[in-house]
Amino acid sequence: MKRIVVTGASGQIGSELVPHLRRIYGAEAVLATDLRPLKGLLAEGGPSASLDVRDGKAFSDLVGAFRADTIIHLAGILSARGEGDFALAWDVNVNGSITALEVAREREAALFFPSSIAAFGPATPPTGTPQDTIQRPTTVYGVAKVSLELLCDYFHLKFGVDTRGLRFPGLISHEAPPGGGTTDYAVHIYHEAVERGRYTSFIAAGTFLDMMYMPDALDAVVGLMEADPSRLIHRNAFNVSAMSLDPEGIAAAIGTILPHFVLDYDVDPLRQAIARSWPDSLDCSAAREEWGFAPRYDLKTMTEDMISRLRARKRKALTA
Secondary structure (H helix, E strand, O other): OOOEEEEOOOOOOHHHHHHHHHHHHOHHHEEEEEOOOOOHHHHHOOOEEEOOOOOHHHHHHHHHHHOOOEEEEOOOOOHHHHHHOHHHHHHHHHHHHHHHHHHHHHHOOEEEEEEEHHHOOOOOOOOOEOOOOOOOOOOHHHHHHHHHHHHHHHHHHHHOOOEEEEEEOEEEOOOOOOOOOHHHHHHHHHHHHHHOOEEEEOOOOOOOEEEEEHHHHHHHHHHHHOOOHHHOOOOOOEEOOOEEEOHHHHHHHHHOOOOOOEEEEOOOHHHHHHHHOOOOOEOOHHHHHHHOOOOOOOHHHHHHHHHHHHHHHHHHHHHO
16 A cells, blocks of 8 residues: 545544554555545544545546545445435445445555444354355345445456455444444443443343454554455455453453443343344454454453543543
């Protein structure tokens, strides 16, 4: 990667990935785009532009003018929100992504596409979920992800587009606010622990889901995109994860630092049903073997870092 266009830059991943890429490749080499004008560091730290990813001409013109060799396509509607607006979710997640693939083909750019554990479904083996297995998701978000996994493979085989992707688990971040995903409880719980000392989970006790700390996710994107293509057997939709967690496990880790923390429950039937359709834990051996995936954070080290950073932000806000 030398010159990179990032779509959906203000989302949970993009808001941290853009600064990460700018530190590695240079501020002027990373163009941040989103449907709405960007603000703050995303706009001030390097070039930015407004972009509706469904507008093929505008997308192509922007990539061409920037002389980009890589598109990091993050724009999309997340799982819980997508269930409330099927038409919008399909239009953005599928039609917008097909546009991104067409632009990558036209402009001879590599393309990164983020898939998700939502690409699996109730018939998928839930424990040690294989890299290659049955995928019959029950949400429009998941159906879109499976469709695009296959289309990324198709564009590589048919047109030679350098497509690469990861099946992200739930991503936990101290920077970006939750964006309407089912795994968002694992972000909320840390923020509420520091702010209020208690949290009410919309996911039921004992519901395990794969998770990863955002710094490891950022490293994984760069690691995959910089990998030797001759080593990539799967190329698209690699399983990646660092830990399988349930609400009680996260609460227990928080409790070692904040001993008075209280966890309550008010289960949301929609998001609980979505969570139960997803795997408990992933087999990430293909990512390790083909391009060296190696997350650095476990539950303990992630929790320590999350709480330290959130406490520092709270102190700063109180003294501002």
